[in-house]
Amino acid sequence: QVQLVESGGGLVQAGGSLRLSCAAAGDTFSNYAMGWFRQAPEKERQFVAFITWDGGTTYYDDSVKGRFTISRDNAKNTLYLQMNSLKPEDTAVYYCGVRGGGAYYRQNAYDYWGQGTQVTVSS
Numbered sequence: 001q002v003q004l005v006e007s008g009g010g011l012v013q014a015g016g017s018l019r020l021s022c023a024a025a026g027d028t029f030s031n032y033a034m035g036w037f038r039q040a041p042e043k044e045r046q047f048v049a050f051i052t053w054d055g056g057t058t059y060y061d062d063s064v065k066g067r068f069t070i071s072r073d074n075a076k077n078t079l080y081l082q083m084n085s086l087k088p089e090d091t092a093v094y095y096c097g098v099r100g101g102g103a104y105y106r107q108n109a110y111d112y113w114g115q116g117t118q119v120t121v122s123s
Contacts, residue, residue: 002026002098002112009094009117016086016121022079022096022114030054030074033099035110036081038092038119045095047105049081059104064090086121093118 008020020036036048049070050059058070069082079096093116102109 002029002032004096004098004112004114006094006096006114006117009119011120011122012086014086014088014121014123017082017084018086018119020081020083020094020096020117020119022081024077024079024098029072029077033104034070034072034079035097035099035104036070036079036094037097037107037110038090038094039116040092043092045107046092047107048094050099050104051079061105083119086119088121088123091119091121 003025005023012018030053033052035050037045038048039045047061048064049068051070051072055072067085071080095116096114097110098112099109100111
């Protein structure tokens with residue numbers, strides 16, 4: 001069992017930056033690969049970024065590649081998402097998840113989710 005709490009969301013102008021955090025508690029954080037997803041109003045939850053348990057491998061959706069960076073600090077049981085050059089289309093609720101198995105870009109590969117943090121980018 002893993003509990004996840006996201007933070008760091010907010011309102012930012014286009015071109016600005018935010019850093020999201022996802023604090024984990026419960027099971028051993030370093031055992032798990034992790035991902036970030038986002039959900040805009042009236043849309044399905046969408047894959048954003050993925051990182052392996054040791055941070056050695058990362059994957060990104062094409063829409064954020066070159067602008068977002070996923071990272072983790074296993075000593076602090078925390079996952080991060082650095083978001084630069086934000087665009088209005090990045091507006092969504094952002095969720096972190098613990099991957100259990102399956103394709104890293106699919107929601108159903110993740111066993112646990114946080115409650116989400118709102119990111120709003122104004123034009």
